[in-house]
Amino acid sequence: MASLGFSRGFQFWHLVLFLASIFGLTSDASDSGDFIKDKLLGGLLAAGFDDKSCLSRYHSVKGLSGNPSPYLISRLRKYEALHKKCGPYTESYNKTVKDLGSGHLSESPDCKYVVWISFSGLGNRILTLASAFLYALLTNRVLLVDPGVDTVDLFCEPIPDVSWFLPPDFPLTSQFHSFNQKSDHCHGKMLKNKAVTNSKVPSSVYLHLVHDYDDEDKLFFCDEEQRFLQKVPWLMMRTDNYFIPSLFLMPSFDQELGKLFPNKEKVFHFLGRDMYWEYPTVTGEVISVSQPSHEGHQQTEKQIHNQKAWAEMYLLSLTDVLVTSSWSTFGYVAQGLGGLKPWILYKPENETAPDPPCRRVKSMEPCFHAPPFYDCKAKRGTDTGALVPHVRHCEDMSWGLKLVDN
Numbered sequence: 001m002a003s004l005g006f007s008r009g010f011q012f013w014h015l016v017l018f019l020a021s022i023f024g025l026t027s028d029a030s031d032s033g034d035f036i037k038d039k040l041l042g043g044l045l046a047a048g049f050d051d052k053s054c055l056s057r058y059h060s061v062k063g064l065s066g067n068p069s070p071y072l073i074s075r076l077r078k079y080e081a082l083h084k085k086c087g088p089y090t091e092s093y094n095k096t097v098k099d100l101g102s103g104h105l106s107e108s109p110d111c112k113y114v115v116w117i118s119f120s121g122l123g124n125r126i127l128t129l130a131s132a133f134l135y136a137l138l139t140n141r142v143l144l145v146d147p148g149v150d151t152v153d154l155f156c157e158p159i160p161d162v163s164w165f166l167p168p169d170f171p172l173t174s175q176f177h178s179f180n181q182k183s184d185h186c187h188g189k190m191l192k193n194k195a196v197t198n199s200k201v202p203s204s205v206y207l208h209l210v211h212d213y214d215d216e217d218k219l220f221f222c223d224e225e226q227r228f229l230q231k232v233p234w235l236m237m238r239t240d241n242y243f244i245p246s247l248f249l250m251p252s253f254d255q256e257l258g259k260l261f262p263n264k265e266k267v268f269h270f271l272g273r274d275m276y277w278e279y280p281t282v283t284g285e286v287i288s289v290s291q292p293s294h295e296g297h298q299q300t301e302k303q304i305h306n307q308k309a310w311a312e313m314y315l316l317s318l319t320d321v322l323v324t325s326s327w328s329t330f331g332y333v334a335q336g337l338g339g340l341k342p343w344i345l346y347k348p349e350n351e352t353a354p355d356p357p358c359r360r361v362k363s364m365e366p367c368f369h370a371p372p373f374y375d376c377k378a379k380r381g382t383d384t385g386a387l388v389p390h391v392r393h394c395e396d397m398s399w400g401l402k403l404v405d406n
């Protein structure tokens with residue numbers, strides 16, 4: 001297996017083009033003129049970075065599929081302004097962190113936060129970062145990212161001048177590993193204990209949105225609970241799910257989402273590209289050429305493995321025709337970044353290949369694997385894949401939900 005080292009001085013996109021030419025992969029905007037002209041991807045990326053700070057940020061080989069709405073661009077700029085005002089060690093941040101000490105807040109703070117707790121494999125992490133970011137955008141919160149042990153080098157800093165990483169001295173970091181469904185500040189547990197009252201708002205709440213979450217945890221997707229959560233300055237979120245499809249079923253977000261994403265099937269395509277994280281940062285690690293990730297199975301918290309996996313997802317996204325396996329978050333990321341509708345291979349059942357063995361998916365959107373099936377208004381179960389035309393069940397998982405354009 002041939003290997004190829006590359007360092008900060010080497011332009012990542014050159015490497016990708018080189019690999020693309022070897023393997024016959026093609027891309028639709030591969031001459032340099034095109035991407036200098038539109039290196040901000042139609043406004044998705046913020047201007048004002050030093051190009052060299054993260055080479056891959058501006059070096060997108062493949063153009064965007066369609067244009068983001070002007071409204072989305074304006075909301076992103078507004079978000080950036082909020083992030084600058086509220087980011088780590090700003091006056092507002094320092095003040096809001098102080099409230100964590102007392103447990104309850106004195107006055108309504110200027111800045112509120114969603115903290116994304118590092119969790120699960122790389123494919124999931126990219127999908128959950130997109131989900132947490134959209135949630136932050138919809139609720140006027142600032143997203144801060146727990147770097148965990150291996151996230152810092154994988155993603156570019158999205159906002160000029162101010163970090164999106166949670167500072168190492170954030171007071172709750174040492175407790176992240178012990179947050180679970182039994183924690184007193186877990187939203188679901190608070191609901192079970194009838195501890196959710198509007199008179200006493202806690203300074204922080206833990207949101208357990210992991211695949212094993214229960215009926216109370218799932219009430220996160222109800223407007224009534226959002227009205228309570230809105231008052232809480234620090235929301236600590238752990239998830240391994242692309243939960244965006246269920247946000248589209250919430251009346252309180254529905255109108256704003258319609259304006260942000262007139263084309264429903266490109267939510268992840270626009271949120272994922274870059275925009276807020278673009279391709280592997282170049283750290284001089286050795287990346288093998290033939291198949292970067294040869295590990296065979298997913299390993300979490302291993303940085304080099306993650307860098308290889310990232311490189312591979314990125315390479316996959318450059319293909320013209322993509323065939324992915326069912327339930328693969330790895331495939332979802334590649335299809336979303338590449339703007340591709342893949343052919344999906346069904347899982348064999350009873351050791352026989354299904355007939356037909358594969359089909360083309362309805363949209364490039366990832367599948368939400370563990371959605372709630374609850375009608376918040378009627379307070380009973382419902383088929384959430386049959387309520388609106390743009391949220392449907394997935395091709396590769398009959399109970400999953402995905403966004404489709406209709």
Ligand SMILES: *[C@@H]1O[C@H](CO)[C@@H](O)[C@H](O)[C@H]1NC(C)=O
Nearest residue numbers: 088089090091092093094169
């Ligand atoms: C916020 O606190 C940090 C130390 O915790 C300090 O270095 C920084 O100057 C403070 N920021 C402002 C704007 O006062």
Ligand SMILES: *[C@@H]1O[C@H](CO)[C@@H](O)[C@H](O)[C@H]1NC(C)=O
Nearest residue numbers: 348349350351352353354355
């Ligand atoms: C699985 O295959 C075996 C052998 O062909 C058959 O006897 C069995 O009924 C199949 N099971 C199901 C659930 O289809």
